[in-house]
Amino acid sequence: xxxxxxxxxxxxxxxxxxxxxxxxxxxxxxxxxxxxxxxxxxxxxxxxxxxxxxxxxxxxxxxxxxxxxxxxxxxxxxxxxxxxxxxxxxxxxxxxxxxxxxxxxxxxxxxxxxxxxxxxxxxxxxxxxxxxxxxxxxxxxxxxxxxxxxxx
Numbered sequence: 281x282x283x284x285x286x287x288x289x290x291x292x293x294x295x296x297x298x299x300x301x302x303x304x305x306x307x308x309x310x311x312x313x314x315x316x317x318x319x320x321x322x323x324x325x326x327x328x329x330x331x332x333x334x335x336x337x338x339x340x341x342x343x344x345x346x347x348x349x350x351x352x353x354x355x356x357x358x359x360x361x362x363x364x365x366x367x368x369x370x371x372x373x374x375x376x377x378x379x380x381x382x383x384x385x386x387x388x389x390x391x392x393x394x395x396x397x398x399x400x401x402x403x404x405x406x407x408x409x410x411x412x413x414x415x416x417x418x419x420x421x422x423x424x425x426x427x428x429x430x431x432x
Contacts, residue, residue, distance in 0.1 A: 282314050282315055282316045282336075283314075283336055283337035283338065284314050284315045284316070284336060284337065284338045284339075284340070285315070285316050285317075285318060285331065285334055285336035285338070285339050285340070286303070286304070286307065286312075286315055286316070286317040286318065286339075286340045286341075286342060287318050287320045287324055287327065287331065287339060287340070287341045287342070288300035288301060288303050288304040288317065288318070288319050288320060288341075288342045288343070289320050289321070289322070289324045289341060289342065289343035290321070290322070290343055290344055291321065291322050292405075293401060293402065294399050294400065294401055294403075295396070295397075295398040295399050295400050295401075295403035295404065295405060295406065296344050296351070296394075296396030296397055296398055296399050296405055296406055296409040297344045297396060297399045298344075298405050299342075299343070299344045299394045299396065299405065299409050299410075299412075299413050300319070300320070300342050300343050300344065301319055301321065302405060302410065302413050303317070303342050303413050303416070303417060304317045304318070304319035305319075306413070306414070306417045307417070310421075312417070312420050312421055313421070313423070314423075315340075315420060316334070316336075318330070318331070318334075320341075324341070324378055325378050325381075328378065328381055328382065331382060331386075332382070332385060335385075336386055337386070337387050337388065338386070338387065338388040338389075338390070339382060339386045339388070339389045339390070340390045340391075340392055340426070341378070341379070341389070341390070341391045341392065342392045342394070342416075343391070343392075343393060343394070344393070344394050344395075344396040344399065344409070345357065345393030345394065345395065345396075346395070346396065347393060347395050347432050348395075349395040349432075350395065350408075351395055351396065351397035351406060351408040351409055351412075352394065352395060352397075352406075352408035352409050352411060352412030353394070353395040353412070354392060354393070354394050354395075354412060354415075354416055354429060355392070355393050355395075355429065355430050355431065355432035356390060356391070356392060356393075356426065356429045356430070356431050356432065357391045357392070357393045357431075357432045358391075358431065358432070359379050359380070359383075359389075359391065361432060379391065390426060392416075392426075392429065393432065394409060394412055394413065394416070395409075396409055397409060
């Protein structure tokens with residue numbers, strides 16, 4: 281097990297909300313160096329025990345997030361911004377609750393959001409979002425520095 285864990289979030293049947301599952305799929309097909317990926321689907325809180333058992337040093341949560349940016353833009357999001365801003369979410373619990381559950385045991389918990397264009401049942405992922413997910417995958421594959429990603 282790598283010391284870095286990616287928890288993806290989203291629903292592949294909801295257009296651009298499938299960005300997280302698509303990212304997990306890319307990671308399964310060709311694993312990223314130094315990262316292990318876990319697809320949390322629409323209930324990432326159900327994976328808390330598994331994440332704790334894996335004991336990662338760093339956890340990155342990746343999800344489609346409404347930030348009022350152009351589709352496909354990727355940002356690091358502060359935990360407090362999740363709680364203060366109304367993000368469109370298809371999840372049972374807000375992600376800041378999940379982060380708070382884990383940050384006492386994990387040295388670094390990051391939330392990476394990707395701006396969706398269309399989140400609706402039965403629609404495919406838009407080209408802008410799919411391309412951005414692939415760009416981010418390549419960024420990590422080439423050992424990109426997450427601190428270079430703009431903060432929202």
